[in-house]
Every structure is written in structure tokens, then in C-alpha cells.
Amino acid sequence: MTEPLFRDDAYLKEAQATIVFADERGIALDRTVFYPQGGGQPGDHGALELDDGQAIAIVNTVYDADRKTILHAPESGIGAFRPGSRVVARIDWERRYKRMRAHTALHLLSVVLPFPVTGGSVGDGEGRLDFDCEPPLDKAEVERRLNELIALDAVVGCRWITDEELEANPGLVKTMSVKPPIGTGRIRLVAIENLDLQPCGGTHVVRTGEIGRASVTQIEKKGKINRRVRIALAPT
Numbered sequence: 644m645t646e647p648l649f650r651d652d653a654y655l656k657e658a659q660a661t662i663v664f665a666d667e668r669g670i671a672l673d674r675t676v677f678y679p680q681g682g683g684q685p686g687d688h689g690a691l692e693l694d695d696g697q698a699i700a701i702v703n704t705v706y707d708a709d710r711k712t713i714l715h716a717p718e719s720g721i722g723a724f725r726p727g728s729r730v731v732a733r734i735d736w737e738r739r740y741k742r743m744r745a746h747t748a749l750h751l752l753s754v755v756l757p758f759p760v761t762g763g764s765v766g767d768g769e770g771r772l773d774f775d776c777e778p779p780l781d782k783a784e785v786e787r788r789l790n791e792l793i794a795l796d797a798v799v800g801c802r803w804i805t806d807e808e809l810e811a812n813p814g815l816v817k818t819m820s821v822k823p824p825i826g827t828g829r830i831r832l833v834a835i836e837n838l839d840l841q842p843c844g845g846t847h848v849v850r851t852g853e854i855g856r857a858s859v860t861q862i863e864k865k866g867k868i869n870r871r872v873r874i875a876l877a878p879t
């Protein structure tokens with residue numbers, strides 16, 4: 644089991660950790676700042692560095708089959724990285740921050756468009772959500788309202804509830820394709836002050852103002868009632 648440090652503080656760029664195992668599956672640490680691919684958000688890139696300065700590039704991060712151990716995928720072989728070694732784990736922060744901004748912007752997009760979400764993905768400063776909705780959507784109007792919400796600079800926080808509480812409030816789940824993981828006993832809810840509350844395990848900015856200016860780049864019809872909405876963020 645890897646302690647997911649990014650869950651309590653998405654702004655951690657690096658942390659000391661110890662290698663638990665390193666084999667063809669990847670490199671597992673006792674704790675990490677690397678976000679593993681999931682919930683539409685890709686796995687982090689970065690580097691692991693040994694005390695003697697040797698570094699290894701990490702090109703993806705995923706969960707192991709147990710969904711508790713986080714695996715760091717090295718660019719090439721594991722070299723001198725052995726179980727028990729102390730490392731500094733450091734993420735590619737520039738890329739991660741773009742994803743945090745885009746991910747939080749997608750929460751706000753789901754407020755602008757309060758329809759069931761059937762899919763989505765987070766990219767580096769861009770992203771998309773698929774909605775089940777019949778009426779045609781006005782791109783300029785969606786963009787205007789999205790930027791209005793961003794400009795509120797609302798606080799983004801999180802709290803935990805039990806499986807039972809979630810089952811009693813099924814309306815909290817907006818995403819039909821990605822069900823929150825039930826069975827671990829507790830679920831993480833991401834709250835955007837007065838705007839949005841939904842289960843999410845991803846990484847977010849702490850205030851919506853950090854998202855910056857967002858554009859709606861495309862609204863695509865993906866079937867009779869499915870609309871794919873793509874957004875892109877201005878560089879900061």
C-alpha cells in the first residue's frame with residue numbers, strides 16, 4: 644500500500660520515500676506525490692532520485708491490481724533502484740498544475756451544463772466532458788458562464804463520507820460512466836464552495852481563480868443525445 648500524499652495536498656511537488664519493490668511492474672514507494680492514472684486524469688511524469696544523485700525518469704504512474712499500491716513506470720530499466728533505497732520523488736509540476744487547472748475547470752463545466760456526464764478526460768491545460776443532453780448548446784454562452792464561475796474564485800475543498808451516506812444520496816454522482824469506488828468504506832467528495840459537490844479522487848486547484856481564462860474550443864454531437872464539450876485554458 645502506498646500513502647497517496649497528493650490526496651491531502653495536491654501542491655506537493657516532491658517527497659522523501661522508500662522503495663518497497665522495483666520489478667517489471669514498476670517501482671513502488673511507501674509514499675508518493677505521483678498521481679496514478681484514474682478518473683479521466685493521466686498518471687504523473689517526473690523523476691526519482693537516489694541519495695547519491697542518480698536519477699531515473701518516470702513516464703507514467705498507475706495503480707497496481709490491488710488499487711492500493713502505486714506503480715511508477717521508469718523510462719528505462721530500474722538500474723540501482725532497489726527495495727529499501729531512499730529516494731526523492733519529484734513530479735513534473737508544470738504538467739501536473741495544468742492538469743489540476745483543467746480538472747477543476749471540468750467540475751465547473753458540469754455546473755454550467757447540469758446534465759448526466761457519460762465520459763471525460765483531463766489533458767495538459769485542456770479537457771473534455773461528454774454529456775447526455777438533447778438541447779443544442781451555445782458555445783459562446785457556455786464559455787461566458789464557465790468564465791463567470793472561474794472568476795468567483797471559489798474555494799475548492801474536500802471531505803470524506805461513508806459508502807452508506809453516498810448510497811443515500813445518489814444525486815451526488817454526476818458521472819454515469821465512472822462510478823466512485825464503493826467498498827473501501829469511505830469516499831472523497833470534492834466541494835467547490837456553493838457550486839458543486841461530487842465524488843472525485845483527482846487533483847484540483849484550491850481556488851477556481853487559479854484556473855485562469857477558459858475557452859470552449861468545440862461542441863461536438865456524438866449521437867442523438869450526446870454532446871462532447873472541449874475546453875482549453877489560457878497559458879499562465
Ligand SMILES: [Zn+2]
Nearest residue numbers: 746833843845
Ligand atoms: Zn475532480
